[in-house]
Amino acid sequence: MKLELIGITKRFGSLVANDHIDLVVEPGQVHSLLGENGAGKSTLMNVLYGLYDPTEGEILVNDKPVTFKGPGDAMAAGIGMVHQHFMLVPVFTVAENVALGNEATKAGGMLDLQETRTRIRRISDQYGFDVDPDAVVEDLPVGVQQRVEIIKALVRDAEVLILDEPTAVLTPKETDELLGIMAQLKADGKSIVFISHKLREVKAVSDVITVVRRGKVVGTADPSAPTTELASLMVGRSVSLTLDKKPATPGEVTFRVQDLTVQAPNGQHVVDGLSFEVAEGEILAIAGVQGNGQTELTEAIMGLQDHVTGSITLNGNQLLGRSVKEVIRAGVGFVPEDRSVEGLVGTFSVAENLILNRYDDAPFARGLSMSQSAMEQNAQAKIAEYDVRTQSAQSAAGTLSGGNQQKVVMAREFSRPLKLFIASQPTRGVDVGSIEFLHRRIVAERDGGTPVIIVSTELDEVLELADRIAVLYRGRLMGIVPGTVSRDVLGLMMAGMPADEALAQAHDVQGGDL
Amino acid sequence: MNRQDDRPVDPATGGGAHPTRRDAKDAARQDEIRLETAAETAGGEVPPPAVPATTAGLGVGPGAEAPLMQRIMTGNALVAFLSVVLSLILGGLLIAVTDQEVASASSYFFSRPQDTIAAAWTAASSAYIALFQGSVFNFEGDTFTRMIYPLTQTLTVATPLICAGLGVALAFRAGLFNIGAQGQILIGATFAGWVGFTLHLPVGIHLLLVILAGMVGGALWGGLVGLLKARTGAHEVILTIMFNYIATNLVLYFLSTPAFQRPGSTNPISPQLDATAVYPPLLGASFRLHWGFVVAVLATVFVWWLLNRSTVGFELRAVGANPSAARTAGVNVSKGYILAMAIAGALAGLAGVAQVSGTEKVLTSGVAASFGFDAITVALLGRSSPWGTFAAGILFGAFRAGGVAMQASTGTSIDIVLVVQSLIVLFIAAPPLVRALFRLPAPGATRAGKGGSSTSTTPTPASTGAAA
Numbered sequence: 001m002k003l004e005l006i007g008i009t010k011r012f013g014s015l016v017a018n019d020h021i022d023l024v025v026e027p028g029q030v031h032s033l034l035g036e037n038g039a040g041k042s043t044l045m046n047v048l049y050g051l052y053d054p055t056e057g058e059i060l061v062n063d064k065p066v067t068f069k070g071p072g073d074a075m076a077a078g079i080g081m082v083h084q085h086f087m088l089v090p091v092f093t094v095a096e097n098v099a100l101g102n103e104a105t106k107a108g109g110m111l112d113l114q115e116t117r118t119r120i121r122r123i124s125d126q127y128g129f130d131v132d133p134d135a136v137v138e139d140l141p142v143g144v145q146q147r148v149e150i151i152k153a154l155v156r157d158a159e160v161l162i163l164d165e166p167t168a169v170l171t172p173k174e175t176d177e178l179l180g181i182m183a184q185l186k187a188d189g190k191s192i193v194f195i196s197h198k199l200r201e202v203k204a205v206s207d208v209i210t211v212v213r214r215g216k217v218v219g220t221a222d223p224s225a226p227t228t229e230l231a232s233l234m235v236g237r238s239v240s241l242t243l244d245k246k247p248a249t250p251g252e253v254t255f256r257v258q259d260l261t262v263q264a265p266n267g268q269h270v271v272d273g274l275s276f277e278v279a280e281g282e283i284l285a286i287a288g289v290q291g292n293g294q295t296e297l298t299e300a301i302m303g304l305q306d307h308v309t310g311s312i313t314l315n316g317n318q319l320l321g322r323s324v325k326e327v328i329r330a331g332v333g334f335v336p337e338d339r340s341v342e343g344l345v346g347t348f349s350v351a352e353n354l355i356l357n358r359y360d361d362a363p364f365a366r367g368l369s370m371s372q373s374a375m376e377q378n379a380q381a382k383i384a385e386y387d388v389r390t391q392s393a394q395s396a397a398g399t400l401s402g403g404n405q406q407k408v409v410m411a412r413e414f415s416r417p418l419k420l421f422i423a424s425q426p427t428r429g430v431d432v433g434s435i436e437f438l439h440r441r442i443v444a445e446r447d448g449g450t451p452v453i454i455v456s457t458e459l460d461e462v463l464e465l466a467d468r469i470a471v472l473y474r475g476r477l478m479g480i481v482p483g484t485v486s487r488d489v490l491g492l493m494m495a496g497m498p499a500d501e502a503l504a505q506a507h508d509v510q511g512g513d514l
Numbered sequence: 515m516n517r518q519d520d521r522p523v524d525p526a527t528g529g530g531a532h533p534t535r536r537d538a539k540d541a542a543r544q545d546e547i548r549l550e551t552a553a554e555t556a557g558g559e560v561p562p563p564a565v566p567a568t569t570a571g572l573g574v575g576p577g578a579e580a581p582l583m584q585r586i587m588t589g590n591a592l593v594a595f596l597s598v599v600l601s602l603i604l605g606g607l608l609i610a611v612t613d614q615e616v617a618s619a620s621s622y623f624f625s626r627p628q629d630t631i632a633a634a635w636t637a638a639s640s641a642y643i644a645l646f647q648g649s650v651f652n653f654e655g656d657t658f659t660r661m662i663y664p665l666t667q668t669l670t671v672a673t674p675l676i677c678a679g680l681g682v683a684l685a686f687r688a689g690l691f692n693i694g695a696q697g698q699i700l701i702g703a704t705f706a707g708w709v710g711f712t713l714h715l716p717v718g719i720h721l722l723l724v725i726l727a728g729m730v731g732g733a734l735w736g737g738l739v740g741l742l743k744a745r746t747g748a749h750e751v752i753l754t755i756m757f758n759y760i761a762t763n764l765v766l767y768f769l770s771t772p773a774f775q776r777p778g779s780t781n782p783i784s785p786q787l788d789a790t791a792v793y794p795p796l797l798g799a800s801f802r803l804h805w806g807f808v809v810a811v812l813a814t815v816f817v818w819w820l821l822n823r824s825t826v827g828f829e830l831r832a833v834g835a836n837p838s839a840a841r842t843a844g845v846n847v848s849k850g851y852i853l854a855m856a857i858a859g860a861l862a863g864l865a866g867v868a869q870v871s872g873t874e875k876v877l878t879s880g881v882a883a884s885f886g887f888d889a890i891t892v893a894l895l896g897r898s899s900p901w902g903t904f905a906a907g908i909l910f911g912a913f914r915a916g917g918v919a920m921q922a923s924t925g926t927s928i929d930i931v932l933v934v935q936s937l938i939v940l941f942i943a944a945p946p947l948v949r950a951l952f953r954l955p956a957p958g959a960t961r962a963g964k965g966g967s968s969t970s971t972t973p974t975p976a977s978t979g980a981a982a
Contacts (some may be wrong), residue, residue, distance in 0.1 A: 304842065325844035336842050345836040356832065357843035360825040368824045 001062060001078050001159035003048075003189065008057035010043055017043040019215040020057070025160060025191045028481070030182060030204045032194045034221075034234055035212035036431040037402060041246035042084075043196045044212070045162050048193075049081045050074040051411055053202055081162040086145050090138035093121060097137055098152050100448065116155070123154050127184050137218030150181070161185065162193045167201055168471045170291045172459065173490060179205050197234070197432070199227050200460075235433050240445050243439050248467040252355055253278035255451045260310035262296040262475075271294045272298025272475040274310070278420070278451040283442070285466030285483070286455045289494055293475035295337060296457045299423050302334050303327045314420055328357050336411050337455070339402075343409040346398025350390050351379035354412050382411040387437070402436030410438060414445060421445050439465060456509040471499070527695050583712050591902070593697030593948050594884070594895055597941035598909070600948065601641070605934040608643045609926055610634035641926040647917020649912035659800050664915060666803040666818025670873060672911025674699070674865035676810040678889030680817045681736070681861035683898040685750075688854035689834035694754025695862045696737060696886025698732040703870040704765055707733030707784055707877030708774070710870065720790035720869070729860040729866035736759065736859020737852055744848035750855070758886070766772035766879050774877065781891055784877035793872045806868035811904075813864055818900040820857075864885065891939050912937065 010029045012020040015038045017101050025031045035041045046052045048059065050068030058065050061077050068074045095116045097273055104112040118135040124131045125150035129171070131145045137145060138380040146166060153161055163182075165177045182192055182205050194203050202223070203208060209221040213234045256280040262271035269342060271293045278284045284292055287364055299305040301312055303324045312319040319327055328334075344353050355364050355375055363374040379393035386407045390400055406426065412423065423442065426446045427435040442465060456462050466483035471493040479499020481489065491503035526935030593777035610616050616637055619629040647654065649668045654659035680696040706728030715723060726854040739753045740779050748943055768774045769782035776785045793804035821827040833850035841847050869881050917931035949952070 111580070225903045302842070323844070324841065324844070326846045334842070340840040341836070342838045345832050345839050348832070352828070356839065359828045366827045368826060369821055370825055370828060372823070 002060075002080070002192065002343075004060035004063070004161050005025070005044070005048065006042075006058050006060065007427055008044060008047055008059075010040075010047055011055045011057045014216050017464075018047065018054075020265070020387070021212070021215075023210060023217070025157075025193060026498070027285055028189045029207045030186055030194055030205050031193045032196065032209045032223075033190070033212060034196065034202050034208040034230065035200070036197055036234055036433075037429065039212045039213055039234075042164060043215075045081065045164055045193065048074070049079060050307070056281050074222050075156050078157060078159035078162070079162065080150075080156060080158030082146065082149040082153065082164065082166060084165040084168060088137045088145060088148060091136065092414050093134050093136055094131055094140075094148050094401075095133040095153075097148060098133075098155055099358070102156060114507055116454055118153055119155050123151050127181055129181070141174075143170055143177065146174075146178065147181070148474065153163040158190070160191045160193065162195070164195045166194070167196065167198060171494075173495070175201065175251060199230050203227065204409055206265070213443055222280055231432055235431070237433075243436075243443060243464055245443050245465075246447065248282045250467070251283040251446040252447060253277045253279045253454075256311070256313045257301070258311040258313075260308065260312065262293070262300050262301060263309075263485070264296075270475050271300060273474075274377070274472075274477055276470055276477065276480060278453060279351055279448045280451050281447050281468045283452040283454055283465050283483075284480075285462040285469045286453060286472060287459065287462045287469055287473035287490055287494060288457065292456050292472045294424065294457075294472055297472070297473075298422055300454075301327070301422060302332065331417060333413035333416070333418040333421040335406075335423035336415055337424035337428070339405050339409050344397045345407055347396055349379075350383065350388065350395045350397050350408055351375050351393040354379050354409050354415070356412060358416065359410075382408075382415060386411040386441075402429040403431045403438075406430050406438060407434065409439060414441065418445070418450050421450050422453045422455070425457065426454060427456075429462060459490060462488070462490070560574070564743040574775055576951045590945065591897065592954070593944055593945045594897060594902075596948050597938050600941055600951065601934045601937035604937055605930055606638035606642065608646050608933060609856070609930055610638045613637035616714045624650070629705070637924075637926075640956060641920055641924050641930070642927070644920040644923045645913075645916035645931075647923075649916030663801065666797060666801040667914040667915040668908065669807050670803045670911070671914045672908045673804075673806045673810045673872065674868040674885045675888055675892050675910050676907035677813055677868060677902050678862045678885055679892035680813055680859035681732075681865075682889050682893035682899060683896060683900065683903045684817055684821065684830070684861065685736075686828040686852050686893060687827075687834050687859035688850060690743070690750045690835065690851065690854055690858075691857065692739075692742075692754055692858050693751055693890065694736065694757050694886070695756040695858075695865070695889040696884070698735045698859040698862035698884055699869070699882040699886050700761040701867030702728040702732035702859075703736040703877060703881045704768060704866075705863070706867045707870040707881075708786065708788035711774075711785040711877075711958040714788055715790060717790045720788060721793070724787075724791045724871050725867050727927055728863040728870070730861020730863070731862070732835065732859040732866060733856040735857065736862065737856030739859075740852035740855030741969040743855070750851075755939035762879070765877075765881075769877070769879060782879055786873050789869055791867070792875055802873060804868075804872040806864075810868070810907075813861060814900050814904045818863070821900065826853070857970070862889070867891070888935070891935060894939060894942055900924060 005021060005023040008018050008021045008023075019040075021040075021044055023031070023033075023044075033041045033044070043052065045435055047054045048068075050070045050073050059068070060066070060429070066073075066077055068077070074081075075449070076168060079385065080151070089100065092100070094440050095113045098120055099113060099116040105116045106112045120131065120133040123129065126132075129151065129464065131144060134309060135149060138151055140148070150161065166178060170178060177511065182194070184474070185192060194202070194485060203225075204223075206223045206308065209223060209225075209230070211230070213236055213420070218236070221233060223231055226239075256279070258275050260271055260274040261269055270488060274293075274297065274456060276284065286297070288294055296305055300308045301319065303322050307375075308320060314330055314332065317330065317333070318410045319330060322330070340346060345356065348356070352359075352375070356379060358364060364371055364378070370417050382388070382500060383393060388400070388407045388411070397405060400408065410423075412425070421442075426442065427438055430438065439461075442452060442454065446467075454462070454465050463483070468483055469485060469490065470480045471478040471490065473496045478493040478497065479501070479502075480497050481493070485503075486506060487500045489499075489506045492505060493499060530765035543694045543830070553783040594639040610633075613633065616630060617635040619626075623630045623914055639909060648664050650665050650699060652661050652664050655663070678699055681698065682695050706724045710720075710724045713720065713723070735757060738785040739750055740751055740755055742748050743750050766782065769784065770780075774784050775781070776783065793806045795801060795811075796803045796805050800977050820828075821831060829850055830841070830853070832843065832845055834849050837847050840850070865885055866882065869883075869885070870877055874881055892906045893903050895909070896904070913931045920931070921927050921928045
C-alpha cells in the first residue's frame, strides 16, 4: 500500500504544528521521521491516524484521496498505530485487548475470543513474537506489551504501521528485537513509519529518513549519512556529539557507600549490599536497565528512602538517617530522574523553582519572611547564565520545554557550593541542543573538583560522561569498570554478568581490543 | 504515603507503559486516562484534544496535570464571575416560574404573551431588588442608619464565612480538601464559649483569651486530622467528615452537662457570655456588626502574607502543588499537612468565635449554623485565594442577609437563595459548561481542531505522546 501526505498543515490557533508537510511512504519501506521533541512528528501522525483534521492538505492511499474521521477510518484503510504510551487495558488478557473495539460475537451477543486467539497465535508464530493470547497484559514486560500493540494493528490487516517513539521504553536488548521485527514486517511487504529522535536506531533500520524541524520538512537524508549531519539537520545548527572532556584528575575520595541495602515494602532487597567510592573530580556513572535499584540508591543517599541499612559518608560525615534537608545542607546536589514529578513544581514560577530547596536560606528569607526581590534577582541571573528559554521569570515552570525545565533544575542545584553532585537521567526527554549544554555543565562541575554520580539508562550518555562505570543488576553491583570499556561489556553486565566474566567474554569475542 | 508500591522493581515484571515512577495518585490518574483512551481508540472515534499536541507535550501544563479537585478549587476568575451571573439568571427564572401572578397570566399566554413576560419580569426583578435592599442598601429607609443597616448585616453574616472560608482555602492550597470547617467552628466556639462564660476576667484580657481559646480549639480539631493523615495516611476527606459528626454530637453532649448548662436549667443552652468576653459593636449599638469583622479582615491579610510572602506558605504551596518535588527539595511533607490543617482549624475557630462571641453570645448546638459547609463554597468561589475568599464571603453574606428581607417583602422563599448558591458551585465545578454557554475559548487552546466543538482538556496519549 502506498501512502502519501501532500501539503499537510495543522494549526492550533496561531501555532502551526505542521507546515505543508509532504511525505511518501512506499510499500515495503521503513520511512523514518526524525525530529526533536515538539517538532510536529506526533501531530503529523495524529493527522494521519484520523485523530486530528488537517487544516490543509490531503492524504492519498494508493493514489486515491481519503479523509479519516477517526482512528476507525484509518484502521479500515489499513493504517495501524503503536502509540508511545500503550493503549492497552492492563487487567485484560492479550486476546481481550486485541479484540477490544472489534469484538467477534457468537449467537446471543456472546463474546467469541477463540477466533481472536487463533489469529494472535498465527501472527505470533509468523513473526516469532512469542505472545500468549491468554496472558494478562499488566504481567507482561514492556517489550511484549509493545508486540501486543503491533498484533492489534496486524489483526486489523494494517499495511502501514506507525511506530511512535517505540524504543523510548525499551531496554537495549528489547530494542534490538524490535528492530528485527521491523525488518521482518518490511520483508513481508508492510510499510513502517518510524518516529524517533535516536539517530543510531534511525540509521540502522531506515530506507528513507525525513527530518522535521519546527513543523516543516527540512530535508530527507540517506541512512548512510553521517550521524553529525543528521543531528545538525534535526537541530538546525551544527552540534558536536562528542564532548571534549579532559581526562579526570581524581583527588581525595570523599564519598563512600558501604554495604548499602534498601528494603522494599514487600521485603525484597531492591538495593543489595552496595559498596563504592567516588573521588573528588571524577564522574562515576551508574548504568543499568531501568528499575534495577538505581532510583532507590539515589533516594537512599538523599534521605528519601526508608528501611536503609549500611553506611553513606560524605567527608567523613554519616548521611544515612539524616533528613532530606540535612543532606541538602551537607552540600549534596540532586537532579531527580523525573523532573516534572520530583524536580519541579509545575505550577510554581521559574523563579520559585530556582529556589525550591533554598527558599528558607539567606538571602531569600529573613526569618519567616521571603524576599521577592532576592528571588527575582536570582532568577534573572540564572535564566541568563543557563540560557533558559522562558517568557519571564514568573512563567509557570510546567510551561517550559523539557530541556529548559532541566536547565532550571540544574541551575538550582549548581547555585550552591556542592560537596557531591548526583544526577539521575540528566538528559531524558531533553533535546539534542540542550543535552550538549547540560553535559558540559556536568563536566565543568567535575573539573571544579566535585565528586559526581550520574545515573543513566542510556549507554551513549554513560560512555560519554563516565570516568568509571558501575553497573547495577537487580540491586547488586556487577562491578566497576573504566569509562573506556566497550558497549558489549556493558551490555553483558547490564544483563547480569559480573564484570570480570563480561570482560573475559568480550575479550574472547573481539580479540581483546578494550 | 507509600511511594514504593507502583515502582517497577524487576525489569521482567515491572514497567508498563510508564516505566518512570510517579506518585501513586498520579499514576492512578494516568492509568484512568489511558484506560479511557484505550477503549476509545479501540472503538475508533476519538474527539481531537483541544490542547495542541505540541504545547501539551511541553510538560506539566497546569490544566493538563492538575488533579480535578485542584482545577475546580483554583479555577478561572472569569468562570467564577460568570457562574454567579448564570446562577442569578436561573434563580430569576425559577422565581418567575413559581410566581402566582405569572401562573395566572400564563393561562392566557397565547392571546397576550406580554402579560406573562411582564409578570415574570416583575416577579424576578422585585425579588432581586428586595434581595439587594436587604443586603446592601435600603433606599426606602427613612434614616441613614436604616439605609445602611442591610450592608452591616451582610458584613456580620460574612464574618464567620470569611474566617472559615480562609481555613478551607489555605488547607486546599496545601493540597488538603478540608470538609471539616463545620466541626472546627463548633469546637472553636465551644472552647471560646466556655472561656467566655466560665472565666470572669477584666475587659480586654477576657476577649483576647476567648479569641485565643477559639483558635486553639479549632487548631486542635484540624491539626488532629493533619496528624492522622501524616502518620497513618488516612484520607482527610473521610477524616474531616467524621470529625464533623464527632464535633456536632460532642457539643450536644457538653450542653447536657452542668459545666455548660445554665444554673438550674436542663436546656441545651449555655449561660450568656460575659460582657467582657464578647466582641464590641463596631458601629455603635444600633448595628449588629461587631469587631469580629475587623478580625476577619486581619485574618485575610495574614493568610495572604502567609501564603505569598512567607517560607511557611512556600512550603505549604509546594506540598499542595507537588508533594514529591517538595519532599525532594527537603520540605517535611508530614509537618506541612499537620501545620496546614492546624492553621485551617484556627481560622475556622475564629469563625466560631465570631458566632459565639459576636452574634449569638451563647453557646448552642446550632451555633455554627451551616457556616462550615458554606465556607467550602466560599473558598471554591474565591478560587482558594485569600482576597477571593474574602469577596466570596461577602457575596454569600449578602445572599443570606438579603434572602431574609426578600422572603419578608416579596414572599419569595429564602430557599431560592440556597438554590442560587448551589448552582454557583455546580457551574464552577463544570467550567466547560460555562465556557460553552458564553462561548469562551478553552484554556491553553484558542480553537479546537473540529470547529472549536470540543471543550475537553483531557490530555489524550496522542498529545502527551509528543512529550518524548
